[in-house]
Amino acid sequence: MRSFDLSPLHRATVGFDQIAEMLDRVMANDGHQSGYPPYNIEKTADDAYRISIAVAGFAESDLSVEVKENSLVVSARKAEEEDGRSYLHRGIATRAFERRFQLADHIRVMGASHLDGMLHIDLKREVPEALKPRRIEITSGERPALAGSVN
Template structure:
């Protein structure tokens, strides 16, 4: 396992605590990242994204999508089965899970759909007008009666 020293980052920046803490958590993860359920993150265009999660075997009411403090939390819990079934082979995993995605500032969840065993979550980056770059017009100096203003 690699150890990274992030103390120069803490010494040279102000206000980036959340980013530094997130990097520290990612780099110091002791356990292997869970691979269930499989998912894709797709960039649709400049400001829209889609997270697709394979949730075969789960009904809509067994899935939960929640946004909490810039974290998108997707979880599922299968309802209790009342029938005793005998499986010769059980390859479809329907165990409970929780998957977290850390979202950047100004990311908004615009919708979620569940179809054909896939949960699709659409996200959009909505930067406020005050933070968007704007062009400042440069005006020339005016000369009135021999004086520059």
């Protein structure tokens, strides 16, 4: 795998620290995250998303969903049960896992549900009014006075 030196990016930009940190995290990961458990990310509306994770064999009490510093952390830990069963083949994986999803700014976790072996996590983008585009009225006539100017 190639390694990239991102130090010129740090020296030549101001205010893009989050992007640089995200690139550092992605580069450090090197693709070591396993594919277990499988998941889907779907867009359910203009500003709504759903993450669906296959969690067959896990009960609600085995699952944990947390939001920490713009990261969604989903984990599961199954208590080992000695029930005297002898398996000839055990293909349903119930091994512990932790999966992290980096959330963009203004993404809020609305809730989670567990149904038919699937964990569904609903997300919504809530952009504050101050950051939404606004239309500036154009008037004819005199120029508007600038703040702090003397007429």
